[in-house]
Amino acid sequence: MSDEEITYATLRFHKSSSGLQDGGRPDETQVPSEASHRECSVPWYLIAIPLGILCSILLVTVAVLVKHIFQYSQEKHELQKTLNDLHQEYSTMQNDSYLREEMLRNKSIEFEALREHLDSLNRKQNRCRGETKVVLDCKQRTGKHVEARWFCCGIKCYYFIMDGKQWTGCKQTCQNCSLSLLKIEDDDELKFLQLQINPSSYWTGLSYETKKRKWQWIDDSPLKLDLNITNFNPNTRRCVFLSKTRLDDVECDQPYHCICERRQ
Template identity: 65%
Template structure:
């Protein structure tokens, strides 16, 4: 009986020692494996939020950079607009100054023109008095003509309504101490045409067959500076003036007359 008990006790001790050894081994290995298992779970849980946070930070940085770039562009555009406004303001100030200066110059010119107009009016009055004396004097001799007169520059013109042939107009002007019209330049030509009605008027331009060219009364050459076509002598050798043209016709046609007299030819 004693041996059986010892044997049993020995077998039981073996088992318990194995269990103890295994338990110790488990105790030694258990904390490491448990630690590993415990450590693996939090890192996974932390990595996901960290990734999300990094993504949010990257998006935030990208948005900030974009906004900063747009702000910089807007700032540059505003600066350019401001510079343009300054330039426009400066230009407007210069224009205003120039307009003011121009207005002052125009005022001075206007005053000068007023003085010149007064001088012309005085000359016109003198011309009227002298012309009236000439015409009235000749009318007392029994020759009367119907017409009107006016002055331009240094000339006075008398438009005779009575229609005559070319030589008749020349003689009528001569009877009143006047001369058949001679046009000096294009400005005078345009001015006279503005004063005309629908009549045609003989003027002092005639074709000289002996010299083969057009001449004004007094043998003055016909100037091409008048910017008009030279009349063709085949259609007529005497020139007339109308509201629209300077032309020529048969000298025996009956037209009105234009006489002239220079102011420096009047007696003082």
């Protein structure tokens, strides 16, 4: 009996141990499932890190690309501005070049005109006849012969009558000989005549009209020369004489020589 109880106890012990073993099996089966779960979660974690790194790289790349694109846009804008400035400078240089060409062309035209004018003056001067004495046949009106020295130059002939008269007397003498008192056209003719005359003074066809209150030539044309007028009185009749040094006015009753002219 005691052996059986011992055996029983032993059986119970083994049963309990077997039960413990049986009870431990679920635990053993649960441990591999948790391990498998852990084994499955570790690869996702390892994948997330590269993905994060890859996203960061992509963001950096995008940022770098945006920066380069912005810099490219800025450089393009600056280059376009520089190109526009160069184009404007080129257009300005073209305009300046055109203006210079126009100025050169105009100067060339002016030069040609001046050269032609000079050639014309030279031809006129070459046509000037030397001074000679002549006896003017004025007897058709006065029955007198008038002695004068004369020369022609260009389109005019000048007659120097060495006979002192008042202004009206010289005017009448020139008219009697189918001539007219001298009319000086411009400064060139004035300088030319001053080189030709002797130190005497000669009446010209210029006088001051008190009624019209202006200087005018005997053909009623206006004065275009500068007069060296001293103590001018507009209420008195004044006449202009020519000397080797000046063209001036004086009272018309002074006795001066005469310069008559005629056109060829």
